[in-house]
Amino acid sequence: MSKELNLWLDDLLKDIKIIQFKRKNSRRVRIDIAPEALPALLELLQGRASYVHLSAITCVDWIEDNEFELVYHVWSYETNSLVSAHTRISREPGVYLSVYDLYTPAAFFERDIHEMFGVYFEGSPDMEKFILTEWNGPPPMRKDFDSEAFVNQTFNWEEYHPQWLKDIEAEGGGITTRPEDVR
Amino acid sequence: MNELDKIPVRQEISVADGSAKRSNPLANVFDELVRFCQSRSMFMLHYCTGCGAIELPPAMTSRFDMERLGIQPMVTPRQADILLITGYVSVKTLKRIILTYEQMPSPKYVIGICSCTVNGGMYWQSYATAKVLREYIPVDIYIAGCMPRPEAVISGLRDLMGDIRSGRADNWKRYFQNYDYYLGNQQKLFGEDWQTPTDIIAEAEHYGLMTDQTLGEHTALLQKHQQPLEALEFSLGEKREKIQGENR
Numbered sequence: 545m546s547k548e549l550n551l552w553l554d555d556l557l558k559d560i561k562i563i564q565f566k567r568k569n570s571r572r573v574r575i576d577i578a579p580e581a582l583p584a585l586l587e588l589l590q591g592r593a594s595y596v597h598l599s600a601i602t603c604v605d606w607i608e609d610n611e612f613e614l615v616y617h618v619w620s621y622e623t624n625s626l627v628s629a630h631t632r633i634s635r636e637p638g639v640y641l642s643v644y645d646l647y648t649p650a651a652f653f654e655r656d657i658h659e660m661f662g663v664y665f666e667g668s669p670d671m672e673k674f675i676l677t678e679w680n681g682p683p684p685m686r687k688d689f690d691s692e693a694f695v696n697q698t699f700n701w702e703e704y705h706p707q708w709l710k711d712i713e714a715e716g717g718g719i720t721t722r723p724e725d726v727r
Numbered sequence: 728m729n730e731l732d733k734i735p736v737r738q739e740i741s742v743a744d745g746s747a748k749r750s751n752p753l754a755n756v757f758d759e760l761v762r763f764c765q766s767r768s769m770f771m772l773h774y775c776t777g778c779g780a781i782e783l784p785p786a787m788t789s790r791f792d793m794e795r796l797g798i799q800p801m802v803t804p805r806q807a808d809i810l811l812i813t814g815y816v817s818v819k820t821l822k823r824i825i826l827t828y829e830q831m832p833s834p835k836y837v838i839g840i841c842s843c844t845v846n847g848g849m850y851w852q853s854y855a856t857a858k859v860l861r862e863y864i865p866v867d868i869y870i871a872g873c874m875p876r877p878e879a880v881i882s883g884l885r886d887l888m889g890d891i892r893s894g895r896a897d898n899w900k901r902y903f904q905n906y907d908y909y910l911g912n913q914q915k916l917f918g919e920d921w922q923t924p925t926d927i928i929a930e931a932e933h934y935g936l937m938t939d940q941t942l943g944e945h946t947a948l949l950q951k952h953q954q955p956l957e958a959l960e961f962s963l964g965e966k967r968e969k970i971q972g973e974n975r
Binding site for chain 2: 676677678679681684689691692694695698699700701702708
């Protein structure tokens with residue numbers, strides 16, 4: 545049954561001209577779609593093929609292309625397969641439509657992406673801080689945020705060969721493999 | 728226990744010239760007994776911040792059995808005297824660690840397990856983790872490794888037991904004596920209006936551990952921003968009415 549459904553779905557999706565359809569295996573489908581058509585696709589999948597489970601929304605920062613890639617993973621319990629719908633939005637201003645009206649759990653994913661990448665989702669119920677409640681800097685998962693420079697500026701470092709390590713080495717312990725031996 | 732400095736922790740007796748006389752022959756014996764008992768009954772609050780916590784269940788239970796050394800897990804900071812910090816410390820977690828540490832009764836000991844508490848470990852590049860734990864609270868013993876095996880954990884705890892018996896493990900006093908330094912590092916991360924419910928300066932006065940390093944520019948900032956603690960509002964009636972109203 546589920547195989548037949550999958551075949552029908554493949555035929556249906558291949559007929560739609562504006563999307564790129566690629567079946568990776570019997571349980572995974574990749575779809576590349578323009579951002580303005582994505583909500584319609586999700587509505588179609590949810591209503592007609594029972595893709596009722598939004599597993600995750602992920603975000604990739606393609607800084608050279610000046611684009612964010614959003615990936616919506618939806619799962620169907622009827623066809624037992626996962627559809628990953630990829631869409632690319634412009635990095636500036638980084639605003640996109642919320643799919644909260646289709647999938648309620650999207651609120652969490654969108655809030656997280658807003659916090660980590662700074663993408664604003666219009667229509668999402670809550671765009672407040674989520675995990676990084678004490679963070680005042682730029683969205684840290686963006687490629688233009690230099691984490692290492694921030695760390696060097698904010699934190700101090702422990703001395704590399706302090707007295708207590710010398711004490712341990714005197715007892716026969718300590719670092720057995722030094723970094724210069726590995727590299 | 729008002730002035731700890733006056734209590735002889737270790738009497739210096741020069742046997743060679745025989746000039747010094749024992750004022751109270753039982754003082755040293757009593758101190759040693761107290762330290763022996765302290766080192767043999769340690770209640771451990773394991774604040775499982777990271778992956779190192781995985782090594783503690785085998786260390787505590789029948790395989791390695793820390794309880795044969797007198798080390799037992801304890802559930803609340805008020806009843807514990809060792810604080811184990813097992814793994815990376817994010818900035819958010821560090822706040823909770825300081826709150827927990829300040830609630831513990833003295834004498835208290837801090838053990839940093841895993842490389843992450845020493846220098847950030849594999850999270851050295853992460854914007855969200857604090858790197859050097861001993862800048863924020865005094866650490867008695869580090870057990871380095873990623874992760875240290877239960878044998879290493881027990882070996883570290885035995886070192887701490889030895890330190891307590893010989894009276895060397897007094898890092899908890901440093902928190903009172905150098906409170907300005909620790910508070911300054913905390914304020915650097917959490918902002919200058921950072922405060923905790925525990926009044927460390929009053930405690931330092933109570934223990935007789937005030938030094939010229941206890942107060943400084945950072946404690947002045949703290950006193951400027953400090954708001955008096957207020958009891959939390961507690962009302963059951965309103966909420967119940969609200970829930971009942973929603974059910975109708």
